[in-house]
Amino acid sequence: VEAEFVYDGREGTLFRIIFPDWLTSCGTQASKRDPAAAPRVVDSSLLARRAGAVPTISDAGRNRRQGGESEALYQIKGRRMVTVFRVPLAASSIKTDDVFILAVPGCIYQWNGPGSNPMEKSKAAEFTAALRERDYSGRARIAVIDPSAGSSRDADEFWSILGGAPRTFVSGEPESDDRHEEEARTSIKIVSVARCGTGQDGALEMPELGIAITELKRPYRVQAVHALEAAVLSWKGRQLFVWTAVSSAPEAKQRAWDYAAFLQAEWGREGISVGIDTAPQHGEPPLFCAHLQGFSPGGASAPAAGSPPGRGSGEGSPKEFKVGGGLTPPPTGKDRSTIILEERAALIDIEEMEAADPMAMELLTPAVRHDDGSSGRLRMWQIINGRMCEIHSVSRPLLLSSGQCYVLLYTFCPGVDLRVVRHIVYAWQGKLSTKQDIAMSAMCIGEALGQIKEAGLIDKQTIPEGRETLHLLVVASRVLISTLPQSSPSSARLFDVRCCSTSPGHTPAGPVGRAVEINASSSGLFSGACFVLLFPQASASVSSAVWHGAASSESDLALAVLAQEKLELDFGTQGRRGRPVVIKEGSEEAWFWAALGGQQSYFRLAAGVTRGLSGSGSVRLFHLEMAGELVRPREVAAPCPEDLFGAPSGVCMVDHVFSGAVYLWHEQGCSARHLQECMVLARKYISLRDSRLGIRGGTGQEPSVEVAGRESK
Missing domain, CATH: 3.40.20.10 (Severin)
Known part of the structure; x- marks a missing residue:
């Protein structure tokens, strides 16, 4: 059994389908005002008929009821303001300076034009994830096509659906993105619709309809929309959405439909035919979500940093998809996660914990969806001059420089079965890196998402140095080592090693932590931690040493030994005659203090002072x-x-x-x-x-x- 957190307003599809009347029974304001009053269910088609509007049942919705998905072509365009809109399903719609999404039954193709920019690619990756989650129940394959890589099977299928590749491609003008953004800023509007005569500041009264509209401030955010009862999103000639809250009254919904019908009639007089799409709260279509900041790929509002992510609905994969790209169960018949859970259970004495403090029981089996014992596949890029440069030979434990930024793509199969594939992208930002590299690392997350060739659930996270999550430390093979830039090979180097968590209920890989390089001085020592000391190349007797603080734990020592082995391999000290040694605090020799520039005072603690505080940190x-x-x-x-x-x-x-x-x-x-x-x-x-x-x-x-x-x- 796997426990999972579910947050109000961020419920995944698997949780919602338990309740047939989810949208009308949970968290409504009407029930708070009058517990006995139940909200009335009003069909959108009835509201549309009353308003005289022509609603649009999307192809995705119509075909999904018939057991399939729609065929649609979307264009992603812009630099500072990236927008998504539908275009005719034809090869003539393709332009080389933009990104295009082709959604067909069973697969979503992302065609990255040679002239497209990173912002468009990032937006496309988010949109394909949202499209796959909502319209395909998380079971479609995502195929990313790069024209510069030559022909491929996915590219041939892409052009075959569009009627064949054109002989010549249409390339946009250099100013096309600027003109498109200017047109989008003036045309795209989200307005709240209220009753006429409410006296709201800045509201435009429309007495003939009995409504008053107020335009929202830019940038449009999901929190601002969710604070309303009803809203209308309009993009002249392209899109028209009616958004309604779960708790809104039928009268409020009717006012929104009346205004949308008014816009539709006005555009019709100009020869513009646009249908009205519905966007109910917690069920917004991806095209609507693309205009708002704060929506996750699944369509619900994004969780706060550090909160457990929802599962979503990607609980399977197509039959033709080879799950995990080769991540197969071990020959014992048990997959890695099952072994992890069994080992974890064996390390916990429930009776002892209850006898010691029944009110302080720990979570025995936290979700392992993000914690598979570092058995997945890892790709890593370094940010150099604003560009991603892949590091082809990645060895673990990870060794990163505090003066650089890195992007990591980790693919693994979580849970107790291997049917679900998850991709997580980390942007690790060194504390001594430049502001330009820090900004580009976050922007390059979208480019890394574009490297995903397999269907699966997608997560992304920005990690400043020192704020690493437990899962990132597990991905790094239990210890993440960060070095100072421009360290001289002829001087000693000192690394502070500390365990972040030693509780068996936290990580199945065992204790995890960080090894951070500090100035090689004895004043930096601390009795509550372990340190790894690398000696200069001129030293012949000892290659490296682990200093074991009197108040440090055995977990600290285990991680320090692991970091010592990695450092010896990467800095070439293992081939020398020297030997690695472990030095307990109080038994140091003269050569140890000499390597640190002489013995100085440091923060000392008595042995046993940290008993019972495993995993708490200093x-x-x-x-x-x-x-x-x-x-x-x-x-x-x-x-x-x-x-x-x-x-x-x-x-x-x-x-x-x-x-x-x-x-x-x-x-x-x-x-x-x-x-x-x-x-x-x-x-x-x-x-x-x-x-x-x-x-x-x-x-x-x-x-x-x-x-x-x-x-x-």
């Missing part, structure tokens, strides 16, 4: 939010200084795990009552923490109050 940060009369703590994963100012109520609690000090940090102007409640919670936290660590009588620590801008050293 600092824990909590945002303290007010929930009525209560204070609700919310822990921040992998905290950094910027997270202090992200607290909604302006109050944070910081626990320096190894020293036991707890700080109550707050912004200036915070209410005294709120601070008093937070101080009570902080004292309870210290008491519970000391009790869990087995410290009899407690440490006697009192929270130290720190004010923003006047913090102590």
Whole structure:
């Protein structure tokens, strides 16, 4: 059994189909006003007839009811404002400077014109994912065609459907994108439709229809649309949508249809024939979603960073598709994920956990969709001068430079079967990289999505250095190593190795963590971590050493040994006569301190001080939010200084795990009552923490109050 998070407003298709009347039974405002009142179900065709409009039943919807999908050709055009629109299904519609999407039963073709730009390719990748999820139930194959690569089977099928490749292609003018964007800005409008006489600021009254319309501010965002009862999206000569909220009353829906019918009649007098498409909330078609910021490929609003992604509906693949591209189950008959779950279960003693603290039971079997023990396929590119340059020989554990940015494409088969393929694209941004490379790494995510040749679920994420997710660390083979740029080969190099999680319920691959290069000085040592020291080439007795801090864990040591082996391979120290050694804190010899420039003072801790704090890190940060009369703590994963100012109520609690000090940090102007409640919670936290660590009588620590801008050293 696999548990999965489901968020309000982000429900996947698999969750929705449990409820036949999903759109009229969940989360409506009418039920909040009057629990006994149920929202009335009004057919869109009835509203259209009342308004005198001509609705359009999309080809995709009509053919899906008959057991198939439609054939349609879409064009993606623009640079700063990229738009998607339908064009005639003919080879004459193809132009070399744009991207085109051809949707046919069982397959979606993406043809990247030789003159197309990265923005168009990125938009095309998102649109094909949304099209596949909504109109094909996640079961269509996505074929990306690059004309510069020559002829292929997919290209031949693409042109065959369009009636044959033209002898000469039509190429747009250099200013065509600019003219198209200018026309789109003036023509594409999203307006809210309300009752006439409401007195809204900036509303245009239309007494003949009894409505008042208000245009939304650009850029159009999904949050702004979802705050309305009904809206109309119009693009003269191309598209006309009526959007209605789940909780909107029939009268509000009727007003939207009346305005859409008015526009349709006005365009008809000019000889423009455009049908009206419906866009119900949580069921918006991909063409509607393409105009809004904040929609995920599945069509629902995108989850916040760090929240568990929804499954969607891609629970299968076409019969002719070879799942995983060669990722087959092991000869034992059990796939990798099943073995992982069995190993995880064997490491957990439920009775012991319940006896120790029944209220602190951990999640025993978290979803493993993003955690397959690093058994997938990995491709990696480095951002150089704004362009993606592929690294063909990628060895793991990963070794990345803090002065560079990288794009990683990881393909794997999650879950307890191998029927579902998932692709995830990471943009890793080094903390010392240039602003240009950081911006381009995020933009190149779309280009990496264009490299996907197999059908599957798609995720993407931007990862600044130091904020790596557990799954990215598993992909890196348990430890991700980041180096400083322009390090001299003749000097010693020091890497700080720390475990991010050692709980068996978190990652099936075992403990995962990071190895970060720091300045090679003994003042940078810390008893709560392990360090890897690489000696200069001139040294002949020792090639590298692992320094084992007295308060560090065995997981830290295991990761340090793993990082040491990788560093020796990459920096060529293994072929020397020197030998790798492990040095425990307090048993250092003179040559060790000499390599670090002499012995200096550093942060020391006694052995055993971190007992029971596996996976917590050296600092824990909590945002303290007010929930009525209560204070609700919310822990921040992998905290950094910027997270202090992200607290909604302006109050944070910081626990320096190894020293036991707890700080109550707050912004200036915070209410005294709120601070008093937070101080009570902080004292309870210290008491519970000391009790869990087995410290009899407690440490006697009192929270130290720190004010923003006047913090102590």
